[in-house]
Amino acid sequence: MDILLIIPLLVGLGVGLLVNYLGDVLPITRSFSRPACQTCGAEIALKDYLLFRACAHGHKRSLRAWLTIIFVITISLYAWQAPPKIGYALGMVVIGYFGLVFVIDLEHRLILHPTSIFGMFLGISVGIIRRGLTATLFGGLGGLAIMLAFYYLGVLFSRMRANKLRAAGEEADDEEALGAGDVILVTVLGLMLGWPVIWFGVLAGILIGGAVSLLLLLWLLVTGRYSKNSLMIFIPYGPYFITSAFMIIFFPDLVSLLLP
Numbered sequence: 034m035d036i037l038l039i040i041p042l043l044v045g046l047g048v049g050l051l052v053n054y055l056g057d058v059l060p061i062t063r064s065f066s067r068p069a070c071q072t073c074g075a076e077i078a079l080k081d082y083l084l085f086r087a088c089a090h091g092h093k094r095s096l097r098a099w100l101t102i103i104f105v106i107t108i109s110l111y112a113w114q115a116p117p118k119i120g121y122a123l124g125m126v127v128i129g130y131f132g133l134v135f136v137i138d139l140e141h142r143l144i145l146h147p148t149s150i151f152g153m154f155l156g157i158s159v160g161i162i163r164r165g166l167t168a169t170l171f172g173g174l175g176g177l178a179i180m181l182a183f184y185y186l187g188v189l190f191s192r193m194r195a196n197k198l199r200a201a202g203e204e205a206d207d208e209e210a211l212g213a214g215d216v217i218l219v220t221v222l223g224l225m226l227g228w229p230v231i232w233f234g235v236l237a238g239i240l241i242g243g244a245v246s247l248l249l250l251l252w253l254l255v256t257g258r259y260s261k262n263s264l265m266i267f268i269p270y271g272p273y274f275i276t277s278a279f280m281i282i283f284f285p286d287l288v289s290l291l292l293p
């Protein structure tokens with residue numbers, strides 16, 4: 034084994050720990066607070082936290098914490114051997130950003146403004162290196178325009194649904210499928226991917242989301258947990274868009290096989 038592999042191994046571990054830490058504290062305290070148990074909120078000493086020890090009340094660390102570490106180390110080793118166009122180092126910053134947005138959106142249905150602002154700067158840097166300034170700016174504008182169109186379609190749809198429910202004398206909820214955070218996220222991905230690739234990124238994200246939802250629905254049907262409300266489960270779109278952008282940036286050869 035190449036001794037230099039110790040570098041991506043350690044970098045992957047560090048980025049994975051950072052994603053776990055920020056994913057644990059940012060949605061709760063909105064600051065770089067001390068790590069705390071995700072179950073009971075008790076503070077955990079830094080050393081115990083880093084060693085993946087359970088909290089004082091015996092609550093074990095989440096499955097996500099383990100999966101994040103395994104995934105980030107794996108992708109770090111891969112990117113070290115087959116660096117993306119933006120290079121290994123910037124690639125790992127992108128992985129950290131993607132991982133954090135993915136985890137927080139999945140667990141809290143939330144895309145935080147500080148991560149969005151960080152994403153804007155990261156997106157511009159990544160985009161310029163990958164595609165140049167013009168494609169980057171048009172990619173960002175394209176992502177914004179596509180998502181605003183979806184956003185207002187969604188608002189229209191939920192108003193129609195609410196009116197229908199009210200007409201039938203039922204309670205209407207005001208849950209929106211797409212949030213402002215999703216719109217900003219796809220703008221960031223548009224900067225990274227550039228125009229016109231952001232089109233492909235959004236379409237692939239929607240397809241991945243559709244496939245996962247279908248599998249989830251089948252699973253609910255098979256296990257007998259399906260109910261009328263199942264179709265109204267809120268789907269966070271962020272993780273799907275991130276998955277598609279991740280594939281385009283880190284596995285361009287694989288993705289180009291899918292394109293005509």
Ligand SMILES: [Zn+2]
Nearest residue numbers: 070073088092
């Ligand atoms: Zn606990």
